[in-house]
Structure formats: structure tokens, C-alpha cells
Amino acid sequence: MKYTPRQAESNVNVTPTSPIREFFVLMGGLLGIVILIYIVLGLAVNLIVPHISVDLEKKMAAPFIRSMNAQDADTTCQHYVQALIDDLQGRCTALPYHFQVHVRKAPTINALALPGGHIIVFTGLLDKVTSENELAFILAHEMGHYAHRDHLRGLGRAVVFMTISTFLFGPESGVSRMVARGLSMTEMSFSRSQETQADEFALETLNCAYGHVAGTTDFFEKIPREQDPGRFGHYFASHPENRLRISHLRDISRDRGFKLADRKPLPEAIKRSKDSTPGKPSPSAYP
């Protein structure tokens, strides 16, 4: 056998390929899968929420509620708002929750409905209200979110993760705690129709509790024109929307024959505490 030296014409060990093309195909595939999961999670929210029992919801809420209870101060405000909500719940709404109010010192003019029946009321909001009816409307509005379980939908895709982790690992596990820590409650968002439904619920509740619906639109009419709109929570999202909400509430009141009467003033103790604590911004208002 004679050895004939020659160089191989083609390289079998290297696939002739365009790496850029491969990169875009793989990257596109990965992005596609991520987007698909994101969409599926979004759809899963609406499928899962009606099946979350109040019991499971309480379990889910446990990891982040504990730190909130520790921050609660035993104040007149807290007792007053709690008594007000207990009264509404006992006489009119009878929702399957044990509502617990947490008053937080912050200039934010907002209230939040957290899972498990925990309602956060910021002192900025308490400073703004002038009558008990007005405050009751806000609380009833939050209860309306519970009635339609918007507070779970508002958490968005996080609620899917929370449900899965609570189911698989239990509420006290590290995974559940990690998921809870990743949540930012203040970013809860509700759609316009969810707000409208909650408004209607609140209107019914107020009519039941006081026999009239005075004070329901007071809050929306207090939009300060010059102030920074960022400080206002979902009660004052935007001007045109507020006008719509006010006129919608008035329409319903008229249609259903709800009466108007004198507003019930806030108790003297609350007024005094409001005067003594001007709404100073506190740095650690919310965990």
C-alpha cells in the first residue's frame, strides 16, 4: 500500500452552519415559551381564583400577615375603623371573611384589600374623610372587592404561584415565604369594571347600613386639582374616570330609589387624633 499524502477536502467534524441564525432561532424559541407561560398564567388567574377557598386564602396570606400584625398599633383610629367594618359586616354584608383593619401611618390616600380579609387603611386617607358615611363607603368598597374576589385577581400572576406553592409545600414553607416576599401589594391593579362593581356593592351596603346613601360620592369630589396625582390611590385614578364614577353612582341611586339624608359625623376622638397627628410621611409605612 502506498501512502499518498493529501489534505481532506471537507471537514466532517464541523457542521457548516450560521451561528447567528441558530442563535436567533433558539432565542426566539425561548422567548416564545416564556411569553406562552406568561399568557397561560394570566388566563390561569381567572380560572384559579373562583376555586380558592377562603380557608386556603387565609393560609396563603399567613406568611406576610404575621409581620403586619406585629406593626399594628393599638390606637383609637384602629379601634374605630375596626368597629365600623364589624358593624357593616355584621348588619349588611355577611361575607365569609373575618375582616381585620390595619391602620398605617403614611400620607398615601388609599386603602388596600389584602388576601385573608386584611384591609390596610393609610392615615392619609383618614385625614381626608370628613364623615363616617364617607369612610364607610371606602371600607364597603374594599369589601366589595372581597365579595367579587378582585383582591386575588388584582395580585395577578403572583396568585397562581402562591396557590401552587401553598398547595405543594404548605403555607409555612420557605418557598411560600419567598413567593410572599416577592409580592408588592401596593401594585395591585383593578380594572374599571371591577371598581364599578365594588362601587355598586358599597352603595348597596351603605344604603343597608344607614338607610340612605349620602356621602358616597364625597370622596371622589375631593380631588385636589393642584396636588400630585401620584399620591392618590385607585380611588382617584384620573379626572374623567372620577366624573364617570360619580355620575354612575348617582344614576344607580336614582334608579333604585336610594334616599339622601344627613351625614353622620366622625366621632370626636377621631377628629382630635387627626388634629394632633398631621399627616407626616413616615418612612416605613408598609413592609
Place this chain on the structure above:
Amino acid sequence: MYDLIIFLILIAVGYIAGTLAEKRHYRSIRKRENAFLNLPAVTMKGFDYPAEKVRSAKMVYGSAVISIDYFKRMLAGLRNIFGGTVKSYETLIDRARREALLRMKEMAGSATVIVNVRIETSTIGKRANKKGVGCLEAIAYGTALTVEG
């Protein structure tokens, strides 16, 4: 945001520098392979040369360490998710092995033939035993025989 910009710069630098280096390396490999065409390197253990005709026999070896660029590592990482042929590593291994063979031939100098050639590959660098390839070493060794013609 800054992370993304740094990431994109790394990818672009990796792609451009990596492609240029690879092209240059392949040009050099082909040129030197042509130059060494007359020195066969075979895997056979030996030839039937009469012992007195073999003037010298010595061990020769050559090793090359080649690193992968950022872009290709990225590509291979994506491949790790979906599975399939990791094409972006093929040129890396091919270059390392051919470079090692060439260096071995260079060491052999004026020998007639290199017998019993073996090629081995190992990963080196701090990522060697973990996931992903940092850089790769190929070592080729054999016995260079100088035969009286």
C-alpha cells in the same frame, strides 16, 4: 438595563472577535497542514521496519488550549435547554485537536513517520468540573520514527 447593555456588548464582542480569530486560525491550520503533508501521523502501533533501519524513535507531543468566546458559550447554553447537536462547540474541539497534531508534527522535525498517535481532550480552567466549558485542551502524542531510506 445596564446589565442588558453589558450583555449585548459581550455578545457582540464575542461574536466579532471569536469569528475573526477562528477564521485566522483555520487559515493558519490549513497552511501548516499542507506543509506537513509528507509527515504521516498514524494510529498504528508500528511498521514492519527492520530494527536496524530505525535510526531513532522518540516521543513527540503537542498540546493546544483554545477558549470559547462569549457568543458561542451563550449559544451552547441555549442548546443546553433545547437539546441537539452543540454546533458552536464543534469548531472549538476541531481547532484544538488539529492544532495539537500540528504542534506534535512540529516537534517531530525531520522524522519519517509518527506512529501510535493518540489524541486526548480535557477541559481546564476553574469551570472545568462544573457546568459549561471554559477552555479546552487537546493533547496529541505519538512515537516519531526516523527510518533510513
